[in-house]
Amino acid sequence: MDVISISRRNLELPNWPQYDDSEKVALLRALEQSGWWRFGGQEVSEFEKEFAEYHGARNALAVTSGTHALELALQVIGVGPGSEVIVPAFTFISSSQAVQRLGAVAVPVDVDPDTYNIDVRAAEAAVTEKTRAIMPVHMAGLLADLDALAKLSADASVPLVHDAAHAQGAEWRGTPLGELSTIAAYSFQNGKLMTAGEGGAVTFSDSHEYETAFLRHSCGRPPTDRVYQHKMSGSNFRMNEFSASVLRAQLARLGGQIDVREQRWPVLSGLLAGIPGVLPQGTDDRCTRNPHYMAMFRVPGITVEQRRQVVDELISHGIPAFVAFRAIYRTDAFWEMAAPTTDLDTIAARCPNVEAITGDCIWLHHRTLLGTEEQMTAVAEIVADVVAKVVVS
Ligand SMILES: *Cc1c(COP(=O)(O)O)cnc(C)c1O
Numbered sequence: 001m002d003v004i005s006i007s008r009r010n011l012e013l014p015n016w017p018q019y020d021d022s023e024k025v026a027l028l029r030a031l032e033q034s035g036w037w038r039f040g041g042q043e044v045s046e047f048e049k050e051f052a053e054y055h056g057a058r059n060a061l062a063v064t065s066g067t068h069a070l071e072l073a074l075q076v077i078g079v080g081p082g083s084e085v086i087v088p089a090f091t092f093i094s095s096s097q098a099v100q101r102l103g104a105v106a107v108p109v110d111v112d113p114d115t116y117n118i119d120v121r122a123a124e125a126a127v128t129e130k131t132r133a134i135m136p137v138h139m140a141g142l143l144a145d146l147d148a149l150a151k152l153s154a155d156a157s158v159p160l161v162h163d164a165a166h167a168q169g170a171e172w173r174g175t176p177l178g179e180l181s182t183i184a185a186y187s188f189q190n191g192k193l194m195t196a197g198e199g200g201a202v203t204f205s206d207s208h209e210y211e212t213a214f215l216r217h218s219c220g221r222p223p224t225d226r227v228y229q230h231k232m233s234g235s236n237f238r239m240n241e242f243s244a245s246v247l248r249a250q251l252a253r254l255g256g257q258i259d260v261r262e263q264r265w266p267v268l269s270g271l272l273a274g275i276p277g278v279l280p281q282g283t284d285d286r287c288t289r290n291p292h293y294m295a296m297f298r299v300p301g302i303t304v305e306q307r308r309q310v311v312d313e314l315i316s317h318g319i320p321a322f323v324a325f326r327a328i329y330r331t332d333a334f335w336e337m338a339a340p341t342t343d344l345d346t347i348a349a350r351c352p353n354v355e356a357i358t359g360d361c362i363w364l365h366h367r368t369l370l371g372t373e374e375q376m377t378a379v380a381e382i383v384a385d386v387v388a389k390v391v392v393s
Helices: 003-009 021-031 043-054 066-076 094-101 120-126 146-156 207-217 241-273 304-316 332-336 344-350 352-360 366-370 373-392
Strands: 059-063 084-088 105-109 131-134 161-163 183-187 200-204 294-298 321-323 361-365
Touching (some): 021 043, 021 241, 043 200, 059 066, 059 207, 066 094, 066 183, 066 200, 066 207, 131 146, 200 207, 241 294, 294 352, 294 366, 304 321, 304 373, 344 352
Parallel strands (some): 084 105, 161 183
Antiparallel strands (some): 059 200, 294 361, 321 361
């Protein structure tokens, strides 16, 4: 297949974000209320109910971002100075930054080379008497091994705080994450599976933790406070009414979009697996619903320069391609505050899979998987041609 002829064919994958009249109606509904913050209208509280119900959680709390959602979730379970939180080293930096912003140490561990999710044995080996939480990150919507994590959490008496920024709607053995988890944090940033440009949410199974989170996300004030009680230290992480109104429309569309992506990923990953040198992200049959935030694949042996070239060429063909995250311990941010006493080389030596994946992994935005089946074939053909041209030649 000739790359030039494909680019002429113009791939035209679906855009992201998507909206229709339901977002327009929702925004006007929010506009015409008596106020635009959560205490002046119904949108945030209605969205929280709908989001909690969709995820099988008791409560949901809407916040300003996924990063703030993680910070709040960690704070609620008592993470602070002197504590450690175990995080996979292959993740977006917010997973560790949320820990460090609270003055706690983020302890990076290795991931599985096939699923890219936290290696539960590595997490187990990293538990110390200071460990206050273990944070699985459900990479690209594929739930980490929740059976093994539940056992580790129980054995070590350490709670799980789920970074579910990629995992709206995910299910394990037919059960939604909100029902299986005590605390999970979600993101609604522009590229995520549902979005209002920015935003986040935390789901809870325990109403006391939810109430604590509510106070902390609103400067320590109860919902009806008019006398400046400030019962707890906190910050202002409140979501506004406009964002919540849009997210209600986005949530209503999420299930149908997941259905499409669930049909497309087996097709695309099957085609990618047939390309010499390309290894798509693996699956886990126990993750019975995967919302597919990203279509990820590895090209083992690719150099940094070649990977950049592959990504640039994919973009020039209309494919939303990106290089995978950097290892969290290979950023300046990681060492700026609440850094571990371990040095970089020691951490890197413990994370051989993260070292490999961060060097050879490429991901495609989930709007790719909202395309038609024919578009999946075209995407795979372009990937095959570009990889052959850049890597093999
Ligand atoms: C996007 C993301 C976050 C942070 O969410 P924001 O809403 O951008 O703050 C956290 N963790 C992971 C894994 C993410 O991809």
